[in-house]
Amino acid sequence: MYKRVLLLASALVVFGCSQKKDECGIQDKSDFEQLFTKDEVYHNALLNTQKAQLMASFETKALLTATYLNPVFKNRPCKKRFKDELKDGEYFFVGVYITNSKKNEFNTKGYSLTLDGLKPLEVKKLDKDDPLRYEMPMVDNWSTYYKVKFKKTNKNDFNLIFENDRFGRDILNFSKGQKPLFDSLTSSDREHN
Numbered sequence: 001m002y003k004r005v006l007l008l009a010s011a012l013v014v015f016g017c018s019q020k021k022d023e024c025g026i027q028d029k030s031d032f033e034q035l036f037t038k039d040e041v042y043h044n045a046l047l048n049t050q051k052a053q054l055m056a057s058f059e060t061k062a063l064l065t066a067t068y069l070n071p072v073f074k075n076r077p078c079k080k081r082f083k084d085e086l087k088d089g090e091y092f093f094v095g096v097y098i099t100n101s102k103k104n105e106f107n108t109k110g111y112s113l114t115l116d117g118l119k120p121l122e123v124k125k126l127d128k129d130d131p132l133r134y135e136m137p138m139v140d141n142w143s144t145y146y147k148v149k150f151k152k153t154n155k156n157d158f159n160l161i162f163e164n165d166r167f168g169r170d171i172l173n174f175s176k177g178q179k180p181l182f183d184s185l186t187s188s189d190r191e192h193n
Helices: 004-016 040-047 071-075 129-133 185-190
Strands: 049-056 057-069 090-098 111-115 122-125 143-151 157-164 168-175
Touching: 040 049, 040 071, 040 129, 049 071, 049 129, 049 168, 057 157, 071 090, 090 111, 129 143, 129 185
Parallel strands: none
Antiparallel strands: 049 057, 057 090, 090 143, 111 157, 122 143, 157 168
16 A cells, blocks of 8 residues: 555656746756756856956955856857847856955956956846846855956957956956867877777
8 A cells, every 4th residue: 555655656756747848938848857957058158167266365355257158058049048149249157256345346446357358348237036147157145247248259269367456367268169178188199098
């Protein structure tokens, strides 16, 4: 008797999780299926995220995380979740935490963010409940988040520079091309293995 009840309850849990359609009409996986499938947007965002840290006297004075959004959303079938087409510029999701600051603004008090020396064209502060925050990695409650747009560049490799007058600078290297995460072996090393 107990085995049948347990079997029935587990079947209800597995099959009872309903299939949902998202705002684009694409069939979402059930809650149970989501436990075992990879979130492609999050995975791509994680591959295109870097962290910058400005320090003085062995203390972190400012922390910035930046996700290069263009490769993350380039192949996405639905554009409703991210309304910009990303063709008119280089877009970044930026999180900033500055010690002893209530607003965590990266463009005040001597802080600046540039892409190969060029200032941003647009800086949009994101609300706490902005959907983009839920899809990005390394999001916390004490940082302030922005969507930052820079002028479109023809270079494949470029530098996002976070700096301060007093605490120096940190340079993040981004690339438009997909580079393997671990590319330490040369082609001749691969042939011998």
